[in-house]
Amino acid sequence: MNLQLPWRVLVLARVLVIAVVGATLASCVSSRAPVAAQSRIFTDCEHCPSMVVVPAGEFTMGSPDGEPDRPETPIRHVKIAYRFAVGETAVTQAQFARFIAATQYQTTKGCGIIGAGGYHVDGDADWRSPGYGRPPRDDEPVVCVSWLDAKAYVGWLSRQTRHRYRLLSESEWEYVARAGTTSRYVWGEDPDGACKSANLYDQSAVKLAMPYAPANCSDGFEGVAPVASFPPNAFGVYDMIGNVWQWVEDCYLYEYPAWPVDGAPVEVLSACPLRSIRGGSWGTRVDRLRPTWRGRDPENRMNILFGFRIARDLDGAQR
Numbered sequence: 490m491n492l493q494l495p496w497r498v499l500v501l502a503r504v505l506v507i508a509v510v511g512a513t514l515a516s517c518v519s520s521r522a523p524v525a526a527q528s529r530i531f532t533d534c535e536h537c538p539s540m541v542v543v544p545a546g547e548f549t550m551g552s553p554d555g556e557p558d559r560p561e562t563p564i565r566h567v568k569i570a571y572r573f574a575v576g577e578t579a580v581t582q583a584q585f586a587r588f589i590a591a592t593q594y595q596t597t598k599g600c601g602i603i604g605a606g607g608y609h610v611d612g613d614a615d616w617r618s619p620g621y622g623r624p625p626r627d628d629e630p631v632v633c634v635s636w637l638d639a640k641a642y643v644g645w646l647s648r649q650t651r652h653r654y655r656l657l658s659e660s661e662w663e664y665v666a667r668a669g670t671t672s673r674y675v676w677g678e679d680p681d682g683a684c685k686s687a688n689l690y691d692q693s694a695v696k697l698a699m700p701y702a703p704a705n706c707s708d709g710f711e712g713v714a715p716v717a718s719f720p721p722n723a724f725g726v727y728d729m730i731g732n733v734w735q736w737v738e739d740c741y742l743y744e745y746p747a748w749p750v751d752g753a754p755v756e757v758l759s760a761c762p763l764r765s766i767r768g769g770s771w772g773t774r775v776d777r778l779r780p781t782w783r784g785r786d787p788e789n790r791m792n793i794l795f796g797f798r799i800a801r802d803l804d805g806a807q808r
């Protein structure tokens with residue numbers, strides 16, 4: 490399938506985002522002292538996700554190692570000239586449950602799960618019952634949530650805190666995942682080195698009998714792991730790679746467009762058929778845990794391996 494979108498589907502000018510969002514949030518953000526100004530890690534309310542301040546910076550995005558139908562090119566230089574905050578972990582089951590309780594937001598049922606015979610959609614599965622064969626733990630990342638559900642969550646959190654919460658852009662995600670590394674994997678060049686850094690499809694999980702080879706190491710988790718079960722990266726952020734895939738803001742384009750390269754997300758003026766999702770998961774083979782690998786799925790798709798991570802603007806920025 491050719492996923493390349495016609496160029497009449499123009500990338501939205503960021504000014505549109507500023508116009509829409511700024512109208513509602515500018516006064517709120519500018520009237521409050523930035524919580525993160527003196528702190529590298531902060532929360533905006535008692536039950537809000539813990540946020541890590543990530544510095545401005547630049548990096549090389551992309552790789553020549555993409556699969557035939559999944560390019561990670563053209564490789565380009567991205568300069569993120571602003572600091573921002575990113576969720577220290579993926580959004581947890583308990584954090585998402587609080588959102589549901591406060592809003593009565595309705596997710597839909599029908600989630601892709603892993604069972605006998607591989608993947609199938611379970612019509613009764615949802616974030617409360619994601620097909621683990623047991624209830625999910627409060628400190629596990631919420632899964633069986635769509636991109637639309639993730640957007641609803643950050644909208645609610647923004648209204649609650651009067652700060653602008655959002656999803657990461659795809660380039661911000663890769664910048665945070667790399668955290669200054671330049672190797673093929675964030676842990677180095679050796680795929681067998683994965684298990685000290687990430688929960689993936691490994692020797693602990695051979696019973697899953699996925700249709701590809703497990704990594705040649707043991708991370709100790711057959712399925713999902715509680716958040717922050719593995720060491721943080723150099724930015725102090727946990728689980729950017731592995732455990733659950735993380736929805737990002739961007740509309741997926743088959744190859745990267747020439748613009749934006751300033752940290753802004755790729756948006757299109759028409760309906761977006763696929764959203765980018767990053768990081769790999771406990772059911773993912775190791776070569777897809779490279780920080781440049783790009784997943785893409787419809788924005789209403791739910792999967793036992795799909796969760797999300799949030800971001801927040803700082804310094805009055807409204808991206």
Ligand SMILES: [Ca+2]
Nearest residue numbers: 688689708710
């Ligand atoms: Ca594992």
